[in-house]
Amino acid sequence: MAALEGEYLGLKVYIDETDRENHTFFGFCGQHEVRLQQCVSCGLKRFPPTTACPFCAHGESTWEVVGGRGTVYSYGEVHHAIQPAFRTHSPYALLLVELDEQRGEPGDYDGLRIQGNLATPDGELAPPELVSSVGIGTRVKVVFRDIGSGIAIPMWSIDDEVEQPEQPWRYAIE
Amino acid sequence: MSGEIEADSPRYLRGKYAIVGVGETEYTRGSGCTTRALGTRAVRAAIEDAGLTPGDVDGMLSYSFNDSTPSPAIAGDLGMRLDFHMDVYGGGSSIEALVGIAIGVIEAGMCKTVVIYRAMNGFSQVRIGGTGRGRGSAMSGNGLFSRGIGMVSAAQMFCHSFMRHMYDYGTTPEQVAHVKAIHSEHASNNPKAYYSKRTTVDEVLASRMIVKPLHLLDCCVETDNGTAIVVTCIDRARDCRHTPAVIQSVVGRCLKPRSDMHYQSGPISTVAGRYAREILWPNAGVGPEDIEMTGSYDAFTFTTMMQLEDYGFCKKGEGGDYVSSGIMRLGGARPNNTSGGHLCEGYTHGINMVIENVRQLRHDVDDGCPVGTNGKRRHTYDYCEGGCRQVEGVELSANLGWGTPGMGSAMVMARGS
Numbered sequence: 001m002a003a004l005e006g007e008y009l010g011l012k013v014y015i016d017e018t019d020r021e022n023h024t025f026f027g028f029c030g031q032h033e034v035r036l037q038q039c040v041s042c043g044l045k046r047f048p049p050t051t052a053c054p055f056c057a058h059g060e061s062t063w064e065v066v067g068g069r070g071t072v073y074s075y076g077e078v079h080h081a082i083q084p085a086f087r088t089h090s091p092y093a094l095l096l097v098e099l100d101e102q103r104g105e106p107g108d109y110d111g112l113r114i115q116g117n118l119a120t121p122d123g124e125l126a127p128p129e130l131v132s133s134v135g136i137g138t139r140v141k142v143v144f145r146d147i148g149s150g151i152a153i154p155m156w157s158i159d160d161e162v163e164q165p166e167q168p169w170r171y172a173i174e
Numbered sequence: 175m176s177g178e179i180e181a182d183s184p185r186y187l188r189g190k191y192a193i194v195g196v197g198e199t200e201y202t203r204g205s206g207c208t209t210r211a212l213g214t215r216a217v218r219a220a221i222e223d224a225g226l227t228p229g230d231v232d233g234m235l236s237y238s239f240n241d242s243t244p245s246p247a248i249a250g251d252l253g254m255r256l257d258f259h260m261d262v263y264g265g266g267s268s269i270e271a272l273v274g275i276a277i278g279v280i281e282a283g284m285c286k287t288v289v290i291y292r293a294m295n296g297f298s299q300v301r302i303g304g305t306g307r308g309r310g311s312a313m314s315g316n317g318l319f320s321r322g323i324g325m326v327s328a329a330q331m332f333c334h335s336f337m338r339h340m341y342d343y344g345t346t347p348e349q350v351a352h353v354k355a356i357h358s359e360h361a362s363n364n365p366k367a368y369y370s371k372r373t374t375v376d377e378v379l380a381s382r383m384i385v386k387p388l389h390l391l392d393c394c395v396e397t398d399n400g401t402a403i404v405v406t407c408i409d410r411a412r413d414c415r416h417t418p419a420v421i422q423s424v425v426g427r428c429l430k431p432r433s434d435m436h437y438q439s440g441p442i443s444t445v446a447g448r449y450a451r452e453i454l455w456p457n458a459g460v461g462p463e464d465i466e467m468t469g470s471y472d473a474f475t476f477t478t479m480m481q482l483e484d485y486g487f488c489k490k491g492e493g494g495d496y497v498s499s500g501i502m503r504l505g506g507a508r509p510n511n512t513s514g515g516h517l518c519e520g521y522t523h524g525i526n527m528v529i530e531n532v533r534q535l536r537h538d539v540d541d542g543c544p545v546g547t548n549g550k551r552r553h554t555y556d557y558c559e560g561g562c563r564q565v566e567g568v569e570l571s572a573n574l575g576w577g578t579p580g581m582g583s584a585m586v587m588a589r590g591s
Contacts, residue, residue, distance in 0.1 A: 008322060014312035022315020048319060048435050074341070074442065076333025077386035078324055086324040094325055094385075096334045096437055109440025115334075117323050136341050153318055169341050171387050173379065 004030070006148025009085035013147060021049030024063060030150040034068045034142055036112065037061035045102050047112050055106055066101050066112070068142035069159060072134055072168065073098040073113055089125040091132075093118035095156050097140055119143055119155035126157075134158065135168030185423075185457045191277045192411035192418035192590055195224025195289075195404030196529040201368040201520030203297040205398035210243035212400030213293030214251045220289055220402035221252075225415030231404065233258040233285035235276060237268035237523065241300035242293045258285040264427070265302065265523040266471055267577030268292075269403075270585040271426025273528075276405040287410065291402035292525050298398050302328065302521070328473060329385040329393060335579040336387050336476040339443040342491065345479075347387065349494035351378035353475035354391050354517050356503045361514025363504070363541050363563035368397050369518040372559060378475075392475040394516035401525040403532065411590065418590035419532040422570075423458030425450040425584045427577060436580030446582035447484035447574060454485070454572075458586035462486040465586070466568045467508060467534060469527035471576035472515040481574040481582065482510070504557040504565070512539070512563050524575045528585070531571040535589040539564045 004026055006013040015023050021037070025048075028035040036045045041058035045066070052059050076094040081087045099112040118126040118134055123145035134140075141159040144152040158164070197219025199205070199212050213236070221231055234245040234256050245259040258279050262268065269290065276288035296302060313321050320326055339345050355375050361367035373391060381390040411418035428450040431439040455461050462485055470478040470485075475497075483493035487508070496502070502510035513519045513530035520526060533539045541563040543551040553564040568589065575583035 008313075008318075011321065012312040013318065013322070015315045015318075019315050022318075026315060026318065047438065049315070050434060054432055054434065054438075074334035074338040074437075076330065076337060077383070078330060079383040079385065080390075081324060082327050082330075083321065083324060089324075091383075091386075092324055094323065094330060094333060096442075107439065109442075110438060111440070113435075113437045115319060115323060115325060115437070136337070153322060171337065171340065171347070173347055 004148065004151040006151045008145070008147040008153065011085055013151065015151070021051060025049045026151050026153070028063065029144055029152040029154055030146070032144045032152065034066050034154060035063040036066055038064045044106060045112060047114055066099055070097040070099040070140060072096070072136055072138040072140060073111070074136060075134065077131060091128055092125050093131045093134060095134070095140065097156050114154065116154055116156050119145070119157050121157045123155055130158070132174065135170035137165040137168040139164055185459060187277055187281065188422050188457060188459060189420055190408050191280070191405060192408055192420045193403050193528070193532045193587065194406055194411045194414040194416065194418050195220040195226065196402070196532045197223050198401040198526065198529060199399050201366060201397045201399045203368070203397055205295055205298060208243065209241070209293040209295055209400070210247055210251065212295070212398070213243050213248045213291050216293065216400030216402040217248055217289050217291050218252055220404050223415065224404045226287070226404070228252040228254045231287045231289050232256055233276065233279060233288035235259070235272045235288055235290045236261045237264050237272060237292055238294065239263065239265055239300065239302065241295070248291065258288070264577065266473060267427050267524065267575040267581055267583040269524045269528055270424055270573055270575045270583035273405055273421060273585060274424040274426045277421065277424070280407060287404060287406040289402055289404050291400060292522050293400040294522070295398040296521050297396045301396050329388050332474065332579055333385050333388065334437060335442050335445065335480070336474070339476065339480060340387060342441065342443045343494065345494035347379055348375055349498040350392065350475045350479055351375040352498040353472060353478045354378045357472060357511050357515050357517045360504055360509070360512045360563055361518030362559045363557065363561055364513050364519055365540070365542060367514040367519040368395050369514070388474055394473050394521055395518065397520040399520050399522060401522045401529060403525065403528060408590070416538070417536045419535045419587045420590040422460070422586040422588050423454050425453045427581055427583055428453065430580040433580055436578070442579070444490070445480045445484050445579045447481045447584070450582050450584050451485045454584045454586060460570065460586065465508060465570055465572045467512065467531065467565050467571045468502070468510045469515070469531050469571065469573040470510050471524055471527065471574060472511055472517045473576060475517070477576045478510060481576060485572070485574055485584065504563055509565050512565060528573050531573060531587060534565050534568050535571060535587060537564060537568070
């Protein structure tokens with residue numbers, strides 16, 4: 001197993017093989033699959049990748065495929081980018097996506113929530129007109145942006161294969 | 175909530191320790207000196223304020239994001255030989271936690287009096303608001319979940335909690351903007367404040383968007399400053415110069431579930447104060463209804479509101495009504511951040527809000543009121559611009575410190591005798 005190396009927005013990416021959980025997660029992304037750890041003891045899936053189960057502390061897990069579809073649970077819009085790499089892409093959307101799997105488990109308000117950017121279907125950071133069209137409730141699906149050999153990052157695009165809410169909830173001031 | 179409180183029980187170390195000295199440098203953008211100099215000046219000022227000499231203080235604590243100068247250098251500059259010191263990593267929510275640690279090490283007999291400081295060139299050197307620290311180094315796996323998606327600053331990291339609060343409870347931008355407007359009124363009566371001009375709700379909403387839902391004026395100022403407080407036991411406190419601010423209860427860096435990534439655990443519009451309050455109020459023997467003034471951390475307008483709500487100052491979801499009602503304005507029933515806080519006075523990762531409450535509990539806050547022949551200000555309680563900012567007769571205050579939506583600290587202080 002070798003380190004995963006890539007480059008994204010001019011930033012170098014290097015995931016050492018000793019960071020086993022992230023190495024595995026982003027390696028599966030490289031195969032265009034979202035796989036999350038599922039605890040062999042309590043059976044709950046988890047995100048982000050961790051060494052032990054946050055629900056029962058068990059150390060062993062298997063990597064299971066999830067559908068890569070979900071709902072925008074919350075969002076932010078960055079109009080003042082700090083990182084030079086993102087300045088030319090402002091405004092960009094920060095999404096907190098709740099996956100369809102394991103919603104409301106183990107607690108009523110818990111879920112598998114992945115943070116990521118809104119993207120076009122081909123994995124480019126979304127242009128302003130797309131950014132201003134999403135809100136809480138928007139249905140999204142994962143798209144993968146290849147950033148090196150065997151490594152990709154998950155991004156989220158508006159899911160055009162499912163019914164969307166009539167009007168997603170958005171901040172009161174546009 | 176007060177039904178759960180055992181007000182007569184001698185809970186832990188309630189009433190046995192006090193803050194006896196406070197000090198700070200000027201709040202500037204461009205200190206023109208090192209954090210070593212800022213820390214040394216603030217520590218010296220706090221010790222002098224207590225009526226002590228550096229040789230009377232044998233313990234030192236500090237906190238930073240590795241953007242400060244450690245205790246041994248500051249102590250050396252002031253000729254202090256320490257029996258205890260520790261420099262911890264962290265920003266917001268550290269100060270209340272460190273007061274608890276100071277109490278613990280004094281109680282353990284490791285030292286007798288502890289000075290705690292935060293020294294930072296928060297504007298001219300390391301801007302917490304984002305400098306692209308780590309820029310140039312390769313992104314790791316964890317970095318792909320933060321730097322790789324443009325989620326590195328506090329505004330970028332906290333926006334999901336803030337936005338979801340508006341969704342869950344109907345909180346409006348106008349309501350939240352009142353936090354800045356009110357703190358700016360307070361700052362206009364604070365000669366030390368970096369921003370002393372009054373700001374309106376409309377001006378907040380008209381300021382440019384940084385990270386939706388945060389306008390520029392929803393975000394705190396970044397400044398250069400050194401700040402310090404002195405903690406000792408109540409018996410020694412009585413020998414110090416001022417009326418002590420007696421510590422009734424402290425909670426340190428209390429966490430929400432799933433601190434590896436707190437958004438996994440909901441509701442995400444609830445913050446760590448929801449858990450911290452279960453320690454804070456029973457240990458203090460009082461409830462939020464007894465508190466006469468608050469120092470709710472205002473890195474952003476939202477942080478003040480969400481904490482006041484989760485500590486029980488209003489019902490969950492009614493934080494927008496609370497902060498826009500006028501209750502937390504000087505002259506209101508429970509003023510908040512009477513110095514102007516982080517939004518206006520200066521950015522210190524929480525310690526200036528503790529300093530302010532200590533001065534308030536002494537009934538000698540440093541506003542523009544005339545100083546009497548006894549050296550104390552004769553407060554007018556006229557809160558007009560440039561006027562008084564002393565809360566009349568205040569006996570009990572609470573500080574609510576924020577690290578992240580998932581991490582908070584808190585402290586209750588009472589006016590000593």
